[in-house]
Amino acid sequence: EVQLLESGGGLVQPGGSLRLSCAASGFTFSSYAMSWVRQAPGKGLEWVSAISGSGDNTYYADSVKGRFTISRDNSKNTLYLQMNSLRAEDTAIYYCVKHAGSTMTTRYSDYWGQGTLVTVSS
C-alpha cells in the first residue's frame, strides 16, 4: 500500500525558513517522480515543485522559484522541500504527491499524502 507521510509544517514568521519532509513507502521510491502541491485556506490547488526519480531534474512554479528547493534522498525514501524567505502568501496545506511514473506521459498524480499545514505569520 502506497503511503506518503508529510511532516515539518508549523508556524513561521515572514522571512523565515522551514523544511518539509515526506516519508514514502509501499513503492520503489527512486523509480517515480514526485511533486509538492499546496492549497491555501479556502482556495484551489497550486503545483509548487517536482523532481525526477533520480533527483537530477527539478522544476518550480514561478511563485517559489529562487526561494524553495526540492530534493530527495532515495536511500531514505524521503522527499524534501526547503522553504526560505517565506511570505504570508505561502500559507497553505502542502501535499506530497507521487507521480504515476517517471516520464512525461505519467506526470499526473496517482497518490497524495494527507498534507502538512504551513502558516506564515508574525
Place this chain on the structure above:
Amino acid sequence: DIQMTQSPSSLSASVGDRVTITCRASQGISSWLAWYQQKPEKAPKSLIYAASTLQSGVPSRFSGSGSGTDFTLTISSLQPEDFATYYCQQYNTYPLTFGGGTKVEIK
C-alpha cells in the same frame, strides 16, 4: 504557462442527475489532462488521467473526454458520495497547472 479554466465554478444538482464539468486549456495539451476529486478536509484523489482513462477503483459513472484544448468530466448519475470539488490539471508541460475547481453541491 498554460492556463486551465474550469466551468462552472460551482453547481447544484440532485442525486441521480447527470453532471458535466468543462475544462479549457489556453493552448493545446493533446490528451495530457487529469481530473481529481477533493472532499472537505481531505486530500485530493485521482479520478482520470490521459483525459479519459479511469484510475483503478473509480466508479464507471465517471467519464472524461476531450483533447487539444477542450475537456469534459461527466458524472452520469450523481451519487451522495460525489458531492465534492473537482479539479482538472494539465501535465503536458511544466509548470503543471490546475483549473480553479468546480464545487458540486446538493440541490
